[in-house]
Amino acid sequence: MKFGVIGAGQMGGGIAQVAAQSRFTVVVQDVKQEFLDRGRAVIEKSLAKLHEKGRLTDTPDVILDRMQFTTDLNAFADCDLVVEAIVENEQVKADLFRQLGQIVKPDGILASNTSSIPITALASASGRPDKFIGMHFMNPVPLMQLVEVIRGYSTSDETAQFVTQTAERMSKTPLACNDFPGFVSNRILMPMLNEAIQCVMEGVAEPEAIDGIMKLGMNHPMGPLTLADFIGLDTCLAIMEVLHRGLGDDKYRPSPLLRKMVQAGLLGRKSGQGFYTY
DSSP states (O other): OEEEEEOOSHHHHHHHHHHHHTTOEEEEEOSSHHHHHHHHHHHHHHHHHHHHTTOOSSOHHHHHHTEEEESOGGGGTTOSEEEEOOOSOHHHHHHHHHHHHHHSOTTOEEEEOOSSSOHHHHHHHHTOGGGEEEEEEOSSTTTOOEEEEEEOTTOOHHHHHHHHHHHHHTTOEEEEEEOOTTTTHHHHHHHHHHHHHHHHHTTSSOHHHHHHHHHHHHOOSSOHHHHHHHHOHHHHHHHHHHHHHHHOOGGGOOOHHHHHHHHTTOOBGGGTBSSSBO
């Protein structure tokens, strides 16, 4: 099977790595060679770690040989499945899928790794809504078990079955849901993170105490503010805005503190400063 991934960043690189570990032929595309080089270096490091721990069935070199890195979208022409993992912006994604709909072979399936943008809207843009689906992987992809499989309004049973089987071949657990804002994972998770941020704003407790209470009291492996920093506060804000707009309920209104921190460039781990300093 030929597996395409668009975006060599944290999510795209992780998806590509797991696909190559699963013995698929993998094409990874990004807009700049430097992004591809950086993505490849991260994959090499991750494979070396897994190899040291004895978790790979093939050597890192054999896995990397299955991967092709390119800036050319036409490299996806003969892919059986192409997963998009680029910026969380509906317009940018829709424009990309319009192009892919013209490039990828007619029976090829298109999927988005979006964490909140409507699958049905992206499917319409692709021109092949029956062969379009959401494949929402969790970060970090090589370690996390879940793939949220999101059917759009017109997704065919065959498409859903193919993608479910592919996720299983990648040693993931695919769980199905329908196309509503935030799907299941972010509809439940993001309001919790947003509420933790609101607690900081209102002076209910310090970030360390909020995270400690949720870890020690609720057995969460990571506190909500640490997790928000890990995801990226800009991404959290974008998802909350999708929930607020899509569901029309003020319980999904982004915390003013979240908005202010994003405006200040305090995005969490990736900017070196969020609720904590990195």
